[in-house]
Amino acid sequence: MKALKPAALTAAFLLGSLLCANAWGDPAPAPASGDAYARLPVCKLSEDGKRLAVEPCRTAPAAVPMPRRPVPLTIQPMPSNKLAPQVAMPKAQPSTPIETLMQPPGTPIPAIGCTAGGCYDPSGVRHNAGPAGTTITPAGKMCQRNGAWLQC
Numbered sequence: 001m002k003a004l005k006p007a008a009l010t011a012a013f014l015l016g017s018l019l020c021a022n023a024w025g026d027p028a029p030a031p032a033s034g035d036a037y038a039r040l041p042v043c044k045l046s047e048d049g050k051r052l053a054v055e056p057c058r059t060a061p062a063a064v065p066m067p068r069r070p071v072p073l074t075i076q077p078m079p080s081n082k083l084a085p086q087v088a089m090p091k092a093q094p095s096t097p098i099e100t101l102m103q104p105p106g107t108p109i110p111a112i113g114c115t116a117g118g119c120y121d122p123s124g125v126r127h128n129a130g131p132a133g134t135t136i137t138p139a140g141k142m143c144q145r146n147g148a149w150l151q152c
Helices: 004-024 034-037 098-100
Strands: 114-115 118-120 128-129 134-136 142-146 148-152
Touching: none
Parallel strands: none
Antiparallel strands: 114 118, 118 128, 128 134, 134 142, 142 148
């Protein structure tokens, strides 16, 4: 009984809504046939040009069917693709000798067998003693002597 009461109320509400919609709703407009439309006057503007002179009206028929206007077909050619000019690559620097890579310039190297006349480096090259804690290589390069290290 409890479930029947809400269902009955819902059905009554829907039926009442349907009856009210039909009672106060606008009547559906009758579909206009082609003859009725053709009998309407052609649309023209009023004297002031702000509104239609007669409503309802129909659009004016075309006076003469307009043929399609021939238009010349102009196709612009695509621009030609030019290859970029070849740029000469700069000349490569000469490769660094392996000895320099193994001991970059400025890296301290151990001084071996130092005497008052100079020292030897690990590769056996003689560094002659120079003024105030410096040595001179056979190539004439000056190196600093700091204890047991040479830095060229």
